[in-house]
Amino acid sequence: MVIGKVVGTVVSTRKYESIQGHKLLVVENLLSDRKERFVAADRIGAGIGQLVLVATGSAVQTALSQPAPIDAMVVGIVDQEPDIRAE
Amino acid sequence: MVIGKVVGTVVSTRKYESIQGHKLLVVENLLSDRKERFVAADRIGAGIGQLVLVATGSAVQTALSQPAPIDAMVVGIVDQEPDIRAE
Amino acid sequence: MVIGKVVGTVVSTRKYESIQGHKLLVVENLLSDRKERFVAADRIGAGIGQLVLVATGSAVQTALSQPAPIDAMVVGIVDQEPDIRAE
Amino acid sequence: MVIGKVVGTVVSTRKYESIQGHKLLVVENLLSDRKERFVAADRIGAGIGQLVLVATGSAVQTALSQPAPIDAMVVGIVDQEPDIRAE
Amino acid sequence: MVIGKVVGTVVSTRKYESIQGHKLLVVENLLSDRKERFVAADRIGAGIGQLVLVATGSAVQTALSQPAPIDAMVVGIVDQEPDIRAE
Numbered sequence: 001m002v003i004g005k006v007v008g009t010v011v012s013t014r015k016y017e018s019i020q021g022h023k024l025l026v027v028e029n030l031l032s033d034r035k036e037r038f039v040a041a042d043r044i045g046a047g048i049g050q051l052v053l054v055a056t057g058s059a060v061q062t063a064l065s066q067p068a069p070i071d072a073m074v075v076g077i078v079d080q081e082p083d084i085r086a087e
Numbered sequence: 088m089v090i091g092k093v094v095g096t097v098v099s100t101r102k103y104e105s106i107q108g109h110k111l112l113v114v115e116n117l118l119s120d121r122k123e124r125f126v127a128a129d130r131i132g133a134g135i136g137q138l139v140l141v142a143t144g145s146a147v148q149t150a151l152s153q154p155a156p157i158d159a160m161v162v163g164i165v166d167q168e169p170d171i172r173a174e
Numbered sequence: 175m176v177i178g179k180v181v182g183t184v185v186s187t188r189k190y191e192s193i194q195g196h197k198l199l200v201v202e203n204l205l206s207d208r209k210e211r212f213v214a215a216d217r218i219g220a221g222i223g224q225l226v227l228v229a230t231g232s233a234v235q236t237a238l239s240q241p242a243p244i245d246a247m248v249v250g251i252v253d254q255e256p257d258i259r260a261e
Numbered sequence: 262m263v264i265g266k267v268v269g270t271v272v273s274t275r276k277y278e279s280i281q282g283h284k285l286l287v288v289e290n291l292l293s294d295r296k297e298r299f300v301a302a303d304r305i306g307a308g309i310g311q312l313v314l315v316a317t318g319s320a321v322q323t324a325l326s327q328p329a330p331i332d333a334m335v336v337g338i339v340d341q342e343p344d345i346r347a348e
Numbered sequence: 349m350v351i352g353k354v355v356g357t358v359v360s361t362r363k364y365e366s367i368q369g370h371k372l373l374v375v376e377n378l379l380s381d382r383k384e385r386f387v388a389a390d391r392i393g394a395g396i397g398q399l400v401l402v403a404t405g406s407a408v409q410t411a412l413s414q415p416a417p418i419d420a421m422v423v424g425i426v427d428q429e430p431d432i433r434a435e
Contacts, residue, residue: 001213008169015163026169031211037118039088055243058145058232062241067149069142069162075243076189082182095343102337124292126262145319154323156316156336175387205385229417232406236415249417250363256356256374269430276424298379300349319406328410330403330423
């Protein structure tokens with residue numbers, strides 16, 4: 001999983017029916033040293049600026065009520081930026 | 088998922104039967120700081136220059152009427168480039 | 175799999191029920207030449223500073239008692255930093 | 262999927278039975294700005310220098326007659342290098 | 349798949365039962381222009397310095413006698429470094 005910050009939302013009027021009902025967020029990976037951003041589906045209600053835990057890949061299907069072409073999903077709200085101890 | 092721009096089409100006369108009937112688009116990832124391009128299947132009818140939402144990996148199979156060796160698929164047309172708020 | 179060092183923990187009060195009961199660790203990949211960090215679930219009891227073996231992707235589901243949106247998991251404690259023989 | 266050029270072949274006398282019967286090609290990703298090469302299985306009969314469409318990940322299993330530890334497969338011959346329109 | 353060179357072994361006394369019985373090797377990807385190393389399970393008996401063909405992702409499960417949290421596996425010994433023809 002990654003820890004990311006919600007930096008935007010995606011508006012898509014014409015899309016697959018199975019992904020409707022999900023909010024689509026642009027998330028920036030905070031654990032990467034590159035500028036890595038991607039779109040994650042959200043049903044928890046995360047907002048711009050919040051820190052989120054995002055799962056990717058086929059594991060995402062286990063969090064959906066029906067199969068959908070979604071490969072990244074917000075699975076938690078992170079309470080605070082983790083205290084990372086460098087070597 | 089990623090947000091990409093359709094920058095080309097792929098013509099392949101000799102290909103697996105199960106991927107016939109899909110348009111094959113070259114998509115450039117707009118959320119990456121590297122020049123990242125890949126081929127996505129499309130049944131929505133996206134055209135050159137359009138912004139699309141693309142799902143990747145095994146989740147793609149949930150959007151197909153029959154299993155096929157397709158690992159990236161256009162699942163939505165994005166209405167406008169997302170307003171991304173930097174830190 | 176990767177060998178990583180545990181460099182932090184993640185606190186998430188609001189999260190999917192199926193990932194509760196797992197400790198969430200920030201792991202730094204020791205086999206990469208880039209600074210690559212990610213979040214892995216742990217049930218072995220790894221602590222800050224320890225070397226761990228982490229599996230990623232759908233294989234992780236085979237280590238869970240029930241399906242969960244978890245894409246990286248600590249599957250072993252590594253006894254010592256591997257002796258890597260350069261060419 | 263990616264578009265790649267076949268740049269080599271792999272000879273492996275001792276290998277898993279389930280991957281025998283597949284030709285193993287070294288393919289260079291033409292859509293990447295980095296030098297990205299990987300090994301793909303082929304049953305179409307692609308040759309050195311040809312442009313191919315390659316699918317990766319679990320979707321590959323849908324193109325096999327029996328499950329096999331193969332994560333990349335040639336699924337089409339590309340007629341010509343795609344005309345990519347830069348922004 | 350990738351072609352890699354075995355550059356080390358991993359010793360992990362405390363690990364998931366389902367990965368016991370597999371040798372764990374550190375493999376360096378020979379097809380990448382970055383220093384990319386990872387851990388692969390091995391039941392063929394590859395040794396330090398040998399060239400191996402490694403499959404990754406969910407395809408690995410098809411090579412196991414029982415499901416296990418293993419995401420990379422040696423599936424062949426490569427006879428010789430492939431002759432790669434640059435453009």
